[in-house]
Amino acid sequence: MKKILYLLVRLFAGFILYGLGIVVMVNAQIGLSPWDVFHQGLSIKTGITMGQASIMTGLVIVILDAILGEGVGWGTVLNMIFIGVFLDIIKAMNIVPIADNLFMGIIMMLIGIIISAIATVLYLGAGLGSGPRDGLMLAFNKKTSKPVGVIRTCIELTVLVCGWILGGSVGLGTVISAFGLGYAIQTGFKICKVDSKSIKHRVIMDDIKYIKGLIEDRKNIQPQEQCVTEECRNKN
The missing domain is CATH 1.20.5 (Single alpha-helices involved in coiled-coils or other helix-helix interfaces)
Structure with missing residues (x-):
């Protein structure tokens, strides 16, 4: 029982941190991260919130993960729902400052990337199922044996183009996030001595x-x- 409680706390801590990381990057105002460019573009086209767009996108990716053979766990489903929920809640609370100059924007973007990387390692390490987007990253990692950082970067560049076409905001922060987040996550795995290929999730x-x-x-x-x-x- 204690182990289950620990895993759930770790899982939701990761979700909350990831939602916070997204809001920090959004409020940096120097361009959104690739996935958020897509979520914002989808939000603009449909009139829903970014959190709701994240949930809808997550559902589609969960189906793709299953097709690629990546197991879907309870954590995957919870990730799909609650990161979007926490994103909207934290954004509505207005607790994250908004950058008013380029220097502050870059600092906030880097902080957001670090928070998101820590969050990713947290909820992946719970072993209750990867997040939809992380599942896609891990599925390609296992299929190709390419480094996590390279795969994450390729995925996010593809998403970025789609989001830009939909009208999402692209800027300097987008470039920093596109090339930095994947390697920040890879570094997080190394620091925590976690082999991404050896992660066994209970599906x-x-x-x-x-x-x-x-x-x-x-x-x-x-x-x-x-x-x-x-x-x-x-x-x-």
Whole structure:
């Protein structure tokens, strides 16, 4: 029970930090990170919030992750929902300052990248399923054996182009984030001595199989108990 509680705390700490990291980068006002360029573009085109756009995008990516063979865990589903929720909540609270000059904007962008990298290592390390976007990164990492940083950068550059076409804000901060976030995450893995390829997540199908096994074992045991009881009655 304590272990489960620890993992959930770690998971949600990662979600909150990631939501905070996004808001810090948005308020840097020197260009959004690639994924947020896409989320903002989607928000502009549809009229929904950036958090809601993040949730919708996450759902599509979860399906793609499953197709690529990356297991979907409870943490994956929670990630898909709560990062977008925390993003909207933190943004609405207005607790993160807004940069009013280029120097402050660059500092805030770097801080946002560091916060996001720490958040990623936190919730991935919980082993309850990778985030939708991280699952995509890990799936390509396992398929190609290319470094996490390279894969993350390629994915985010692709997303950036799509977001720009949709009308998302692109600037100096976008370039810093596109090339910096992947390597910040890779550095985080190294500092924490975590091998991205060795991460084993407990996926939803594991729990479904476990519950089915318990039910089947219970069905097999019950007839034997009844038989023993009947024999005891006959003997009596």
